[in-house]
Amino acid sequence: MASRSLGGLSGSRGGGKKSLSARNAAVERRNLITVCRFSVKTLIDRSCFETIDDSSPEFNNFAAILEQILSHRLKGQVTWFGYESPRSFWDYIRVACRKVSQNCICSIENMENVSSSRAKGRAWIRVALMEKHLSEYISTALRDFKTTRRFYEDGAIVLGEEANMLAGMLLGLNAIDFSFCLKGEGLDGSFPAVIDYTPYLKFTQSSDSISSDEEELRTLGSSGSESSTPENVGPPFITDDNSWFNKCKRVKQKYQLTLEQKGYLEELLRLRENQLSESVSQNKILLQRIEDSDLAHKLEKEQLEYIIVELQDQLTVLKNNDLRSRRELTAHLTNQWPSPGALDASAVALDTLLYRKHNKQWYEKSYQSLDQLSAEVSLSQSSLGPGQSQEDGKQDTINLINEGKEDTPSLLGLCGSLTSVASYKSLTSLKSNDYLASPTTETTSPGLTPS
Numbered sequence: 001m002a003s004r005s006l007g008g009l010s011g012s013r014g015g016g017k018k019s020l021s022a023r024n025a026a027v028e029r030r031n032l033i034t035v036c037r038f039s040v041k042t043l044i045d046r047s048c049f050e051t052i053d054d055s056s057p058e059f060n061n062f063a064a065i066l067e068q069i070l071s072h073r074l075k076g077q078v079t080w081f082g083y084e085s086p087r088s089f090w091d092y093i094r095v096a097c098r099k100v101s102q103n104c105i106c107s108i109e110n111m112e113n114v115s116s117s118r119a120k121g122r123a124w125i126r127v128a129l130m131e132k133h134l135s136e137y138i139s140t141a142l143r144d145f146k147t148t149r150r151f152y153e154d155g156a157i158v159l160g161e162e163a164n165m166l167a168g169m170l171l172g173l174n175a176i177d178f179s180f181c182l183k184g185e186g187l188d189g190s191f192p193a194v195i196d197y198t199p200y201l202k203f204t205q206s207s208d209s210i211s212s213d214e215e216e217l218r219t220l221g222s223s224g225s226e227s228s229t230p231e232n233v234g235p236p237f238i239t240d241d242n243s244w245f246n247k248c249k250r251v252k253q254k255y256q257l258t259l260e261q262k263g264y265l266e267e268l269l270r271l272r273e274n275q276l277s278e279s280v281s282q283n284k285i286l287l288q289r290i291e292d293s294d295l296a297h298k299l300e301k302e303q304l305e306y307i308i309v310e311l312q313d314q315l316t317v318l319k320n321n322d323l324r325s326r327r328e329l330t331a332h333l334t335n336q337w338p339s340p341g342a343l344d345a346s347a348v349a350l351d352t353l354l355y356r357k358h359n360k361q362w363y364e365k366s367y368q369s370l371d372q373l374s375a376e377v378s379l380s381q382s383s384l385g386p387g388q389s390q391e392d393g394k395q396d397t398i399n400l401i402n403e404g405k406e407d408t409p410s411l412l413g414l415c416g417s418l419t420s421v422a423s424y425k426s427l428t429s430l431k432s433n434d435y436l437a438s439p440t441t442e443t444t445s446p447g448l449t450p451s
Contacts, residue, residue: 025155032072033162036065038200040169044259047176054180057196063125064193069166070121073156090121092151096141104131111182119187126180126187132267135170142167174270175263 039062046058053059070089077087094105104127108114114123128134142148142163152159157166 029157029160029162032065032069032157033165035195035197035200036069036166037169039065040172041256042199043176044172044263045256048259052176052178061196061199063122064195066125067121067193068195069157073153075151075153088117088121090117090124092147093121093124093137093141096144096147097137100133100137100140104128113183114187122187123182126178126182129173129178130180132174134173135167138170139167171267172260172263174267
């Protein structure tokens with residue numbers, strides 16, 4: 001029984017520790033968010049009377065509070081040896097805020113007088129406030145939940161519901177004009193930021209306590225010396241709700257609320273104006289691109305039309321040249337090769353002329369040697385018998401005639417058709433080889449030379 005009671009006691013202690021740690025974490029988150037809201041209000045209130053710079057205590061307190069919020073339950077950086085080294089919130093901002101348009105991340109990274117990671121984070125807070133984009137940076141970083149989960153542990157402010165409240169509170173700061181020096185001592189990252197809670201601590205006394213204090217003061221006043229007068233007693237506490245003090249307080253609250261709403265509306269108007277200007281500029285760029293595209297299209301169309309016309313002209317010239325060449329070739333071939341009727345007539349006339357001239361020469365030569373031939377025949381008849389001599393003489397005479405006569409070469413060209421081109425070519429080849437006698441020159445057969 002004792003062991004069971006001890007086990008139950010230890011279990012209750014363990015559950016109590018967990019609940020206590022959860023309560024402490026919730027209280028810590030609530031305290032930081034509440035103090036941040038107060039610091040934003042004090043900054044807005046102070047900006048109505050003076051410019052906010054590095055010397056302003058309200059700004060220094062706000063920067064310390066924001067640094068504490070962004071560093072709440074931030075994971076350490078694990079080294080190669082397995083040890084966990086502390087990390088600054090700048091490592092998270094540098095990765096999560098890359099998607100912000102026209103961001104200042106690269107400018108902060110390239111600053112020469114800022115070396116440590118904590119100093120770069122403080123410089124980023126000042127630059128974002130001067131650019132009036134702090135709320136946009138925080139909202140963009142919180143939307144990247146995967147990166148936020150990678151840098152923060154469970155229970156961090158940026159992972160809870162308080163993160164949306166933080167982005168809304170920082171939106172009112174966009175109506176304030178800040179002026180900071182990025183080379184001052186405020187960027188020194190060698191010491192952590194400390195929050196001053198005294199400007200936000202205020203004790204409100206209840207009505208019962210006020211009445212008891214009043215009775216006590218009256219009692220003390222009546223039991224005093226006679227020289228004491230009611231004028232020496234402090235004035236009574238004002239408890240009437242319709243008093244001037246309460247009215248002034250309510251007016252002040254309304255003024256602050258109106259001022260916050262005014263800052264929000266001014267920031268919203270500025271964002272809408274920026275969006276409108278960007279849309280107008282993009283519209284101008286698109287219109288310019290459309291005009292350039294139309295102009296380029298027109299120029300290209302004109303060039304293509306000019307090229308088409310030029311190609312058509314060249315094609316027409318080529319067709320005319322081809323037609324002229326065909327006509328010239330036809331005329332040349334027609335002049336070179338005569339018609340079949342003229343070809344046959346010229347060939348027959350040429351063969352007839354050559355044949356007649358050759359026969360005339362042969363007959364003249366035969367007539368000149370007739371006496372010699374008669375003498376040879378008579379000698380042969382006298383040497384042979386009477387019957388045999390007569391037949392042999394006739395045969396010898398025929399042989400001599402055949403021996404002295406040869407085939408006319410001009411007849412070789414007449415072996416084919418007189419209308420064919422081949423016959424004309426054969427005549428030309430015979431003429432070129434000197435087998436045919438020219439009409440102007442006289443040819444003699446080697447076998448018919450006169451003796």
